[in-house]
Amino acid sequence: MSDPIEPFLGTWILDVEASDFEQGEPPQAGSCRIDTEGQRLVFHMLALDARGETTEAELKGVPDGRPVKLGESGLVDAMVLYVRPDGALVSEARRGGAALMTAVRRISDDGRSMTITQTVHLPDDTSPVDTAVYRRAQ
Helix, strand or coil, rough: CCCCHHHHHHEECCCCHEECCCCCCCCCCEEEEEECCCEEEEEEEEECCCCCCCEEEEEEEECCCCCCCCCCCCCCEEEEEEECCCCCEEEEEECCECCCCCCCEEECCCCCEEEEEEEEECCCCCCEEEEEEEECCC
């Protein structure tokens, strides 16, 4: 049986033109690198926003479906990472057990692109969705 995480590993470059952003202005550029650190996955994200400011973020987690308590972030108190039966790699930011943000990552059949569909669940019962398409870096 093949490793369901293997197709996600590597460096991915955002294809802004192929993406659709409902949550604010689209970034000018971005990248995502997914590595392993023992059993943990490490997500390194970099974005150049519409104003030209750079944002970097790092997320670590074991894709076992168990909530991991987070420190005092103010918004979320736990993170869950898992692989669905359809092969999608999912992360959920939760507060009080409820998902506030869900990111679903899918790899194309040819392995050359990754689509991340990020849904934010807002208090007014709306759920804006960003669909970001990334191309595998060579």
